[in-house]
Amino acid sequence: MNTSPILTSHRPSLLVVEDDAVLNQLLVRQLQKAGYDVVSALNWAEARTALQRVAPDLVLLDVNLPDSKGFGPLSEIAAARPVVMLTAFGGVNQAVQAMQLGAADYLVKPVNLDELELVIRRTIEQNQLQSQKEWLSGSHRARHGPVMIGDSAPMQNLRKLIAEVARTDVSVLIQGESGTGKELVAQAVHANSPRRDEAFVPIDCCTLQENLFESELFGHERGAFTGADKRKPGLIEAAVRGTLFLDELGEAGTAVQAKLLRVIETGRFRRLGATNDLRADVRIVAATNRDLLARANEGHFRADLYYRLSTFVIDVPPLRERTEDIPALANSFLARRGQSQGTRPKTLSLQAIERLQSYQWPGNVRELRNVIERAFIMAVDAPVIECQHLPTAKEPAQPQPTVDSKIATSGTEPANLVFPGEPTLEVIERTYLDHLLTKYQGNRRRVADALGVSERTAYRMLERHALRSLTETSPTSD
DSSP, X not given: OOOOOOSOXXXXXXXXXXXXXXXXXXHHHHHHHTTOEEEEESSHHHHHHHXXXXXXXXXXXXXXXXXXXXXXXXHHHTTTSOEEEEESSOOHHHHHHHHHTTOSEEEESSOOHHHHHHHHHHHHHHHHHHHHHHHHHTHHHHHHOOOOOOOSHXXXXXXXXXXXXXXXXXXXXXXXXXXXXXXXXXXXXXXXXXXXXXXXXXXXXXXOOHHHHHHHHHXXXXXXXXXOOSOEEOXXXXXTTSEEEEETGGGOOHHHHHHHHHHHHHSEEOOBTOSSOEEOOOEEEEEESSOHHHHHHTTSSOHHHXXXXXXXXXXXXXXXXXXXXXXXXXXXXXXXXXXXXXXOOOEEOHHHHHHHHHSOOTTHHHHHHHXXXXXXXXXXXXXXXXXXXXXXXXXXXXXXXXEOTTOOSSTTSOOOEEOSSOOOHHHXXXXXXXXXXXXXXXXXXXXXXXXXXXXXXXXXXXXXXXOOOSBSSSOOOO
């Protein structure tokens, strides 16, 4: 057998599902020698369990298993990953049916091992190339846009705003709490615009260091600085004729803001070390979970940049304002999880849906997705997710706890936090963070000092609870 490595960035994994123990062991041994990670199962029940533990690049599946005859298993998993069928009774009609149901190939026993490896190698490579092609071209997002689930009034209004602005070329500012799906909205604006066939390039302003900003965004010429041994195009050039998405722009420093403003105003930029300007033929879409207008009024964000970006503002509604969309969102996450595991999707009981709809969702859709994925795991083999599988099942949904109006304003006096019922640790943490933000007028550094953690850790805590600090690092006066 040919054991040369296949074109992949990781060691490919296979699941061999074969009830003949001797043939099973032979296939596993030979495929491991060929450079694959191999997991095996002797029946469909074992295969389902294995699919929940691993995500194989390909499944080698016997047609007739002790607990499953025919193409039932193939129908369950073919949409999620390539499947090569094995059978002792080959026939044209059976082969055609298998291919129609999504099989990548169909082999008759006794299997020629060299042929089998060739089929596996070719199938995995074709699947990888197709995935890369779809990712690089953005064909699905460009032609159809991201899937935005929900038919509530806020979602209908959101779609209307996207449709109105997409056909223009003006800058767009997307505002919304963390986890609401601001990047999906940006992708939808791009996908419905005349620029849909070009690149959509996201930039995370939270992680963009000011000293590297120009090189990353504008690119550089050879010799522009120590270590610049060749010309490097920047992200603006990567997004040429497409859309440049500035995520969490409220976190960008003042130097970054000034450079962005010049690009937007002039439509031109210059690589580091270059002498000539280049045209910035990109559409700017920015997103933030901050109130940029308030920050501009307080002097923490450039007002001229805000007005340049806010030609058209889209407010993304938080999940608590569209709870009627929760069942559809939850079921879509369940279906996606089931597909990735190669199993049938689970459903939610009416009581579980009511539980989800009664929760406030401070982390919005992102938090809902995490809860559903956890519930999928907790439910194990149960086809229906019940309240006991949800992390919120131990306590009823409660109104947002209030902080006693007599909370002390000096650091030596106690902070009296009042909660209805028995709050969870998460609720206590969020309430205390909110109290510290109020006490220190939104100054993140002072909140971090009060907590005894680094400012970065404080930022992560505030981000997790969708709370907003009003200042960066400079302390406010007492």
